[in-house]
Amino acid sequence: MNEFVKAAYRDAAANSGGRLYPLPRASLLKSDFSKVFSTHLGHLIGGGRFEAEGLLVTGQSGSGKTTEIRSLIARFNASEAELPNGAHARFAECVLKGIGSWKDLGRSTAQAVGFPIGEKARLTQSEIWDIVVREAKLAGTIGIHFDExxxxxxxxxxxxxxxxxxSFKTLMKSHDWPLMLIFSGVPELEGYMKAEPQLHRLLHRVQFNDVSLPDDYKTVHEIVGSYAVRSGVEVDxxxxxxxxxDRLVAAGAYRWGVLIDITKRxxxxxxxxxxxxxxxxxxTDWWVxxxxxxxxxxxxxxxxxxxxxRKDHLFLKALDS
Structure with missing residues (x-):
């Protein structure tokens, strides 16, 4: 055994890492996504010009947005939904954390659809977005998830x-290949999007709410029990x-994703x-x-x-914050 491998932690992560507890929000997210994609597909079949729609998914850091969206996209890509040209529809993903300029955004988006652009490439903003749309169409990429x-x-x-x-509006309104966009981030993202009314009106809003007690006691109870049973341990x-x-919810700052992660750890x-x-x-051992x-x-x-x-200070005591 490698001296740096702790078998219990490795096996626990392998056993539960890819398993998502089926919170109701997953069904709501899938429903909204399916409506937008089905409308998009109908427009493609119809053959006329149209504006793509998208999703704006917001919630506190640690609420589980990225995990839920990536799971949805993985299932969508695996479903191989057929487009009118016979290609299988797929969604790409692009993380915006650390992205600075419009050119960084353009290069990252092009990379997401499978066409890397070198840092020294002398391309205008319009030329980069033309490349993104062209390569997305060739690959059957009907949308992009912009995380963070x-x-x-x-x-x-x-x-x-x-x-x-x-730039985002340009992608959604492309005459040649309109792209469905999913934006995910913390609640402040909604304010940024409202600054461009034409873009904002194309977005269906999905809010990932915090844990709400006493309504969610049963769900929290089931999360602890289900992950433990899955891992082969009894629950005291x-x-x-x-x-x-109450203590577990407070430890997770009322955020579903963090609460689940603490339980798995x-x-x-x-x-x-x-x-x-x-x-x-x-x-307690893990927290310490x-x-x-x-x-x-x-x-x-x-x-x-x-x-x-407190809810607004994840992993920090009030005296430390």
């Missing part, structure tokens, strides 16, 4: 933001109490020590390892965890 989309707008002048929005009765579920900690039963200490917080001050141990761990 808020990053390209932050700390930019209004004129620069409008130039980026105009203590983890099914309201006290523990605690299960890995249990398996690493060879435990057959998942207990509260495994959640992650944050270097004193054991008595974790959300799973402190009596005043609600005020100490």
């Amino acid at each position: 989309a808020q990053h390209i707008f932050r700390e930019k002048k209004s004129a620069d933001c409008l130039a980026v929005l105009d 009765a203590d983890l099914m109490t309201q006290d523990f579920l 605690a299960i890995a900690a249990a398996q690493d020590e060879g435990a057959e039963r998942l207990i509260r200490d495994h959640f 390892s992650k944050t270097k917080t004193a054991r008595v001050a974790t959300p799973f141990t402190h009596s005043d965890f609600r005020s100490m761990y």
Whole structure:
């Protein structure tokens, strides 16, 4: 065995890493996507000019947006939906974190559709988008998911933001091959998109809400149980109490994606020590390892965890923030 491989953590990640708990939002996302794609397909069959529509998916960091969207796109691409020209429709993905200028955006988008553009290429903005549309059409790419989309707008002048929005609008309104676009990011992204009304009106909005108690107690309970069973460990009765579920939700800052990740990490900690039963200490152990917080001050141990761990400070005690 390699000295750097912890078998329990490797196996836990392999066993549960690709498994998504079926939250209701996944069905809503799929429904909206299917409506937009079906309309898009109908326009392609009809043969006339049209404007593509898209999705604007927002939620707090750690809410699970990227995971849900990537799962949806993977299933869509695997479904091999047929286009009028006989090609199989597919969606591309482009991460905008770290993207600065319109040229960076253009190169990253071209890369996403399978046509790398060198940094020294002397191309105008219009020429780059023409390449994107051309290569997307040749590949049967009917849309692009732009993840972390808020990053390209932050700390930019209004004129620069409008130039980026105009680029997105150009892709959706292309006369030759309109592209469905999915934008995902934190709630502030909605404000940026509203600055270009023509683009904003083409987008169907999908909001990934936080955990809401007491309504979501049953779902949180099922998440802990289902991931544990999947991993072959029993669940201690203590983890099914309201006290523990409140603490787990607070630890995850009320965000579904973080809550699920904490649960999977605690299960890995249990398996690493060879435990057959998942207990509260495994959640505490992982939290201490992650944050270097004193054991008595974790959300799973402190009596005043609600005020100490706030929704807007993920992994931080209020005293540290």
